[in-house]
Amino acid sequence: MELAFLKPLFDRPGPWASVYIDTSRATEEATKVQKLRERFVAAQLIDASADAYTVRAVIDTLAHEPVSGAPPGRAIFAAGAEVVLDLPLAVSPLNTEATWSILPHVAPLARLRGDEPPCLVAYIDRTGADLELRDAHHRETLGQANGKEWRGRGHRSIPTDRYEWHYRNKVENSWNETADIIAGEIAKQWPDSGARLLVLTGDSRERKAVHTRLPERIRASAVEADSGSRSPGASKSVLDRQIAEAREAYARDRLQSALERFRIGRGRPGEHRKASVDTGRGDAAEGVPAVVDAARSHQVATLLLAQDASDAARDVWIGPGVDDVAVQRGQAQAMGVAKPVQARADDALLRAAAAADAEVLLVPEGMRGPAGGLGAVLRWSTP
Structure with missing residues (x-):
């Protein structure tokens, strides 16, 4: 787990309220259970001598949990009557926990936050690529890399034998330029994306051409997946599974x-x-x-x-x-x-x-x- 997201917690003095709570809503009485958890959190913090204003800030934040689309759990850190960090958790806490201490109690995040790396996904075809950033909690479109496509004066069929070599050479040169453009855009986006894993998906020949053109430092972090498509409306369920497996393998190998x-x-x-x-x-x-x-x-x-x-x-x-x-x-x-x-x-x-x-x-x-x-x-x- 990278720790940069925790730095705001260490820029101000404590004491800190640290709360880990299950926010799943799998039962018909989920709303009632959630209210009971909120009361438990408040009681725990008050018993630990937390100030009333910070307790109120925590409870107000918990009360605004959405009815649908909630993550398995949340971690909330508050100090000085203000919630400083509110994090979705990849794993539901086994027990609701609320502590009041001089430092924020961040250690449970190593288990509950998840360690699968952020990854940059490139959906590649002969005309370019769509770039997407994924982590354990959301996806973000980073843009496109648009290349060149040569169509031979509007013809869709291969010309006569006399011009066949010329045609194929033009198409090959056009694709090579497109692969260079895609690799260049990935290299440009990589440093600021925060990604540690690159997934190349799309047409086999095209993604391999991009792979070979990447800088060595990025190529070492790249894997290929064969189930993705740049086409609108294409199913991504198989690709999602392949990306999840690649991220798990990356985390396992790194450990x-x-x-x-x-x-x-x-x-x-x-x-x-x-x-x-x-x-x-x-x-x-x-x-x-x-x-x-x-x-x-x-x-x-x-x-x-x-x-x-x-x-x-x-x-x-x-x-x-x-x-x-x-x-x-x-x-x-x-x-x-x-x-x-x-x-x-x-x-x-x-x-x-x-x-x-x-x-x-x-x-x-x-x-x-x-x-x-x-x-x-x-x-x-x-x-």
Whole structure:
């Protein structure tokens, strides 16, 4: 999960109301159930000493949940009588949860938000391509790439043998120019789209021609799907399934790669391995003290958080700055924090990771990950 969307939560002081609620409406009494959940949320926040104005802001937001089209769940973060972030969830929370704490309780998002990557989809034919951006929650049209189509003086049939080579050469040159235009438009849109996966769909020959013309950095993130069409009204159900499978495979491979880098970087218990010039592998940190040190110095490239992390709720000491995090109170004071306060380790580390443009990957229950459930792949080695 990329963490940039969480930055607004760390630009203002707490305390914070953090609410995770199931918003599905699968039963006839869904509206009644929703009202009961809202009352439960209000009671939980009031019992935790949340101020009345912030509680009211949360409840007003929940009351405006649409009757239809609601996501499986929502995460709401509020402070100072204002809802700062209202997020749809890809997975419904098992239980409604409402907390009041110095930091927003963002750690559950790693499980509930979903980690399938945003993807750029290009619907390709001989005349150009339609570009679409997808993530787990919505789709957005990014525009078109229109190429050239040569029709040979209005003829729809192939000319006589004398001109056949000339005709075919013109058509081929026209398509090559169109493929160049499409690849160029994808390369232009890619950096600002936020996509991490490119799906090329449409006519087989045309999509392969575009694939070969992409810059290497984008081609490495591209897959082809054979069920899409640029034609209006074309069914996309099979394509949707193929894209979902490609996104799941991407997320799975990225986690496996990060865990492999973590295991190599960690080495044997108590051993530090230096980065390899040949492989580009960095060191790893494991356990709360080591990960806190790495997060404070912006070394964390990937934060690994196990779903059943025993160290997640461990207390650390923080200050107002995103890098003000320490295992001991005296250490925080030595860093210049006048009045350190306690916070959950996972939330404090996610705050530091978001500020450093790191990512967080959830290690599913039953998969071997870092001891205690908290680890990191580092940007550079610790001497």
